[in-house]
Amino acid sequence: MPDWVTVRAAVERLGLIETGVTVADRLLGRIRGTVKTAGGRGGGALTFGAGSHVIGRRNITFQGAFTCGRRCRIEAVTVHLATPYQPTLVFGHGVALSDDVHIACAQQVVLGTDVLIGSRVLITDHNHGQYHGDAPSRPEEPPNRRALSTAPVIIGDNVWIGDLVTILPGTVIGSGCVIGANSVVRGHVGPGQILAGAPARTLRVFDPRRGQWVAAHD
Template sequence: MLPSLMRALRLDAEPPVLAVERILRRAASKTKSSLLSQQLKAAGAHFGPRAEVRGGRRISFGPEFSCGSDLWLEAVTSYGDDAFAPSVVIGSGVSLSNRVHITATHSLEIGDGCLFGSGVFISDHNHGSYAAAGGSSPTTLPAERPLSPGGPVRIGKNVWLGDNVVVLGPVVIGDGAVIAANSVVTRDVAPGTIVGGAPARPLKEWTGSGWERV
């Protein structure tokens, strides 16, 4: 660490105090990433700055997981008076960009080789129930409404989610699918399909030799 510090002080245009602060911050981030990897039994994982992982005993990681800054990954085991037994399974070689939020009370799976852009949100549940009968009252604060199941989320292998994509269960996204930026996925996506929009709809599909408009 000392040689890195000396090089930064010699070469950086920024004031020495800021250079020292940056190097210490980077070292702290690497230390936290290493500790998280060991604690979560995530072989070869890299966690970016300010990563928050809750309910880690309910989350399994394949090798070579990586994420950018501000990850919020949560297997919710309790909320208010309710208890849950969630399962979150993340495959090998999964790469997440910054500010990804993944939360589950029941079941959520992410296949091998997936790539998620920044600002992605994935959930298998809702704050409150919005059924025709017995739904949550709008006079109840949203944070005080019980968590209700939306449905399991299954994301296949080699799926690419663009920036700011929202995925709400129950939903299955097939292998090799591409979800365009800012899309909201509430229905199943066939393998090898590009979808976009809110709600997301098919745009192109893989024919075996190229992508054709649907």
């Protein structure tokens, strides 16, 4: 049996694998592309669960420690239907994903510091097709042959996103928000709010003067 500690050290010195991804994952093809941190606060340990994939690595920045569970798909889309894209996908220090999270970026997705994401969450900044304006996509056109329409997604620091949440293109979520399970979020959300529903609506807000979460209508 090989000495995996020695093998790993040698591979890292050659720059073929990043800190935080196991040699076994690399050899089994579970991580597609090399990902490195930007040397941000708290070090750069990256941890990926079995079956996770990172695609479009050159357009992805990890600003510090990062953890994701099993079968996650983190994707920066650089080309679709021969059209090039220049996506910017940024993870702040301490971002943690549970299992089966899909994050897809064709323009800009930014997650702040210490964002916590539950299982089976979708975060995307693009749709297949255009459904507004003077030249919308047509029903007879296969969805995967429709041009992408994009709008940035920005998620602030200390946001908690529950299981089975969908965050749609053009969404901005302020710091300290909580998104309840099964919610669908679109639009701008101010800081310190608790949201739930499909579409999500604000249920409670944090009142700094009282130091409490209060009903949204108070």
